[in-house]
Each structure stands twice: as structure tokens, then as C-alpha cells.
């Protein structure tokens with residue numbers, strides 16, 4: 001019942017804001033979206049409109065955010081939960097967009113208890129039960145063809161999904177019934193070790209080495225690759241691809257018609 005009332009409210013607000021017409025105008029401007037078939041695109045559009053009425057999407061540092069920008073971010077944000085459902089994002093309700101990379105205005109404490117003041121610019125950030133913060137410049141950069149495998153929105157949303165499990169963003173999101181946590185761990189560990197060896201030996205890397213920051217970053221960077229360069233991931237690490245396909249309940253290679261198998265990361 002509550003679900004039906006919520007759906008009714010969502011649809012009313014979607015109509016009031018004219019989001020279906022906005023979606024139709026935005027579709028041609030999102031190059032990445034053209035990889036999907038028409039039915040899949042329509043599902044992304046419907047969920048993106050619901051995302052827009054459920055989340056506050058605002059500008060940081062005076063950045064003027066338009067409805068078009070909101071739609072662009074919403075469309076990317078719903079891709080990871082297309083088969084899981086928007087309720088995976090229920091613990092938070094704001095997206096803050098900065099014009100470019102931003103300097104986080106907060107301190108953080110490392111494992112040894114030392115408090116650091118962050119001063120390096122970030123392209124995105126996801127707070128536990130808090131907002132997702134994104135650089136609009138980098139959201140747009142994710143759409144450039146030579147940036148296959150880079151997608152700041154997917155990256156931060158993967159952190160959010162990871163945070164649904166115990167222990168925060170630690171590379172262990174809650175797995176579905178029928179998935180084997182040991183298998184998940186072993187497959188991820190093997191890939192991690194390979195990436196570490198490749199980096200140490202200077203051989204070409206199958207993945208952005210930023211993934212080696214920690215297990216949470218590894219999952220987020222793998223997720224970017226899964227959705228943004230699935231052919232690349234499937235050919236290098238088919239077992240990782242298979243585990244992510246089970247978790248996300250999607251097969252982007254299939255959805256894209258296997259057209260980007262040669263993409264480089």
C-alpha cells in the first residue's frame with residue numbers, strides 16, 4: 001500500500017515537472033545511452049525520472065544546476081540499480097554537483113588515528129548515509145569515447161551499493177541469495193593480485209590502478225569498467241565479469257549487442 005502511494009506521488013511530481021518531455025529532449029545528448037536498445041533506454045528513462053523526484057539534486061559553491069544536468073546524472077545513477085530497484089538507494093537523498101573538481105571541506109582519520117585535512121581535488125565522493133558529490137565536468141568527461149571505463153557517477157553509486165552491506169564501502173556489497181561469498185572474495189582477490197603484479201612489473205594494466213587503493217575502490221573501479229567497457233572487463237577477467245553480472249543482475253555486453261568488445265581502458 002505504502003509502495004503504491006509513493007508511486008502515485010512520484011508519478012504526480014514527474015508530471016508536474018514535465019520530466020517525460022525533458023527525458024525525450026535529453027536522450028540524444030547522452031552518447032553512452034545510445035549503446036542500449038530502445039526498451040532498455042525507456043526503462044532507464046522511467047527510473048531516472050523517479051530518481052529525480054526522490055533525490056534533491058543541487059549545486060555546490062553557487063553552481064547553477066539545470067534540469068537537464070539533473071536528468072543526465074539521474075540517468076547514469078540508475079544504471080547500476082536497473083534490475084535491483086531504487087530502494088537500494090533508500091538511505092540517502094541528495095546529490096550535490098560542483099562545476100569541476102572540488103576540495104572536500106572535511107577531515108578524515110586514518111587507521112592509526114591520525115587526522116588528515118583533505119586538500120586534493122576530487123571528482124566525486126559518496127558519504128555513508130549522506131550525499132553523493134560530483135564534479136559536473138567529470139560527469140561529462142565520462143561520456144567521451146576515449147574515456148571508456150571511466151565513469152564517476154557509476155563509481156560513486158557503486159560505493160553507495162557497497163555501503164548497503166556491513167562494514168561500509170569495503171568491496172563486499174550484500175550478495176543475493178544463491179551467490180557464494182567465498183567465490184566472490186576469491187575471484188576479486190585473484191584479480192587484485194594480478195593487477196598488483198602488473199603494476200609492479202610495469203606491464204599494461206587491465207584496470208585503473210586507483211582500484212588498488214582499497215577493496216572498496218577496487219569494487220567501484222571494476223563497476224565502472226563493467227558498465228562502461230564491459231567487453232574489456234569480460235575479456236581480461238571473465239570470472240569478475242560473471243560475479244558482477246550476478247550482483248547487478250545485468251549483462252551489459254548483451255545489452256549493448258557486443259559492439260564495444262575492443263574498447264580500451
Ligand SMILES: [Zn+2]
Nearest residue numbers: 155159217220
Ligand atoms: Zn571511490
